[in-house]
Amino acid sequence: MPTLSPLPPTARAPRGHDWLTALLKATAGPGGAAGSGADPLEAGREGARAALAHAGLPGRNHEAWRFTDPLPLTALAPHLLASPASAAPDQPSPLPAATGSTLRIHLDAPDTHARAAWPDGIERLEGEALRKAVLGSVLTDTGVEQEWAVALNTAIVPRVLALRVCGTVAPCLELVSQAGARGGVLPLRVLLLLEEGASLTLLQVHLAEGPSLTSVVMDIALGRDARLQHGLVARGVDEAALLAVTAVRQAAGSRWSQTSLCSGWGLARQEPVVLQSEGRADTRLRGLHWLEGHQLADTHSRMRFAGPEGSLDQLHKVVAAGESRSVFNGCVQVPRDAQRTHASQLSRGLLLSDRARIDTKPELEIVADDVRCTHGATISRPREEQLFYLRSRGIAAEQASRLLLRGVCEEVSAELPAAAGAWSPLSFLNAASQRP
C-alpha cells in the first residue's frame, strides 16, 4: 500500500492540489480541525497535513490506487459538512427507530456523545484517559498510519469517539453517520478498545444522499479472548464517496468477525487491515459490494499473522451491473513465525452486464512452511440453468433474476448483526431489475 512520503519530488503541483489546499485551509484554525485545544489527535495532525499537502491525491503510479482514481473527490465542496441543524432544507431522510436492544450513537452529532446513556461495560474515554489509551497505536502497528485515506482523515478530523469495552455488552452498539444531501466532507474517527475477555456487537452505518465524502477510520484493539461481531452497512448515492479504513489489532484468543454491505456510492473504498499480533486469533471477513451505473468500489484488505495458529476466513462478493467497476485486492501475510496459520480467502464476482468490470487480485505472502492457506477468485455470469429452473416453476424471468440476486447477497447479509435488519440492508435489490 502506498505511503505519502516516498513520492518522487515533482516540479508540478501535486494532484488535486487546489482542492486539498482549500480543504486543509477550511479545516485549519478555530472551528476547524486544528487548534481546538486538549486535542488527542493534535500530535499526528500537523504531520498528516504537511504530508497531504506535499503528496496530493494518489494517482496511477500508486499500486494500491492503480484502478481507483480519487480525483472525482475534487468535485466535492472542500470543507467539512455543515451540521444538519444549520442546513434545514437538506435534512437527511429519517432513520429507522432504534430498538430497545440497540444503543444508537450519531457519529456526526458529537455533542450528543457526552449525554449518551452508555450501557454497562462501555466507557467513553476523554482527555487524559484518551491520551493514555494508545490512540493511534493500532494504526501504527498495522502500518496504515501513513496511508492516504488515513492521512486525509487524520488531517481534517476534528475529534475522536473513544470507547473502552469491558465484559459482555448486551445491547448492539450502533454507530451511525448520515451525510444527508449536503455537500462537503464528513471525517469520522472511532477508537475502540476491547479489554481482555470483552464482547461487543457493533453495527456501523454510513448513509449519504448528496455530493459528500464520508471518511471514516476505525481504530480497534481487541484484548485477549475479546469478541467483536462487527456489521457495516454503507449506502450512498452516485455523487457520494466513502473512504473507510478499519484497522484492527487482535491479541491471542480474540475473534473479529466483520460483515459489510456497501451499495450506491459513486466511489467507495474499504480497507480492512488486520494484525494478529500474537497469532492464535480468529478473523472472519464477509463483504458484499453492489454496483450499478458508473459506480466504483474498491476493497483493499490486508491481513498479517505475527504469531502462530491464527485463522482467517474471508469471502468477498461483488455484483456489478451497468458500467460499474469493482476492485479487490486481498493481501495475506504469513511470516516465518506464523506456523500453523489457517487462512482462506475467496473472492466471487457476478457480472450483470457486458460493460461492467471486475479486477480481483489475491496477494499471498507466505514464508512459514507449515500452513494451510487457500485462495480463490471467480467471476461469473448469472447461471442460465438456475434461471431456467425458476422459470420452469412459473416464476417470471425478472422475478427469478431478483430471487437469484437476493440469494447471492443473502449469503453475506445473513451474517450481519440482527440489528442491521432495521436498516433494510438489501434495499438496493428492490430497485434492481434484470439488466442486460
Next chain:
Amino acid sequence: MIRPDAPILLEITNLHAQIDDQPILHGVNLTIRAGEIHALMGRNGSGKSTLSKVLAGHPAYTVTEGSVRFEGEDLLALSPEERARRGVFLGFQYPVEIPGVSNLEFLRVATNARRQQLGDDELDTFSFEDLVRERLGVVQMDPAFLDRSVNEGFSGGEKKRNEILQMALLNPRVAILDETDSGLDIDALRIVAGGVCQLAGPNNATLLITHYQRLLEAITPDFVHVMAAGRLLRTGGKELALELEERGYDWVDEELAAPRPASPVEAR
C-alpha cells in the same frame, strides 16, 4: 387409465429440435390424453431429456419444425414460466442448486404463480406453510428441508423428493418426470414413485422418462414408448418395458439400420 374419449392434453406433431446447430429431435409424434401415464424409454443420447426440455421451454433448444399443442394451445409460443403456470411441469433429472434462496420462499412464489393462473387466491406466508407441511407427507420429506437453500447440499434422493413436492404443490396438468428414478435407493424410489401415483388422476397426465423397468413396477404405465435417434421408434403397453428389460436395446440398432417403413411407426 386409458379413456379414448378423454380430452387431449398434449399433442406433439413431427417435432424437430436442435441445440447449438446440432439436430437432436427428428420428428417426434406423441399424443397424451387426460388420465394417461406414458413411459418414455431409450438409451442415453436418444433425445429423451431433450424432448422434456423442449416441452418445458429451455432457451438453449430451438424447435426447427413441427408443433406442440397443450390443451389446444400452441405451447411453443409460450415462455417457460407461462407453460409452468398453465400446468406443464418438468421434474429435473438434475435439480439445480440455488444457494441463498430459501426453499420455502421458492416454493411459495412458484405455488402462487400457478394459483394466480388457476384463479385461486395467493397464499400468504402462514397459509402457505400449512399447505406445504401437508404436502410434505406425499414424499415423506423432513420439514427441515424447507429452511435450507433450494436443493443446496441435498442428497440425490432429497433433490428428487423436492421435485415431487413441487409437483404436489403446483398441481400440473402434464408432469414430465425426467429420470426421477436415477440416483435413488430402493426406499427413496418407493417413496418418490408413491408420490407420483398419489398425484396421478383422471384430469392430469404423466410422462415418465426412465431407463429402467423398476420404476414402472411401482408406477404402471398405460403406454411405453421407445425413443431412438430423436424419434419414437415403437409404442406399446407396459409389456414393452418388460421386453426391453429382457432383450436390451440391441434390436433398436437393427431397426434403425433397416430401411424406414413407408408409414412411420405411429405413436399414439
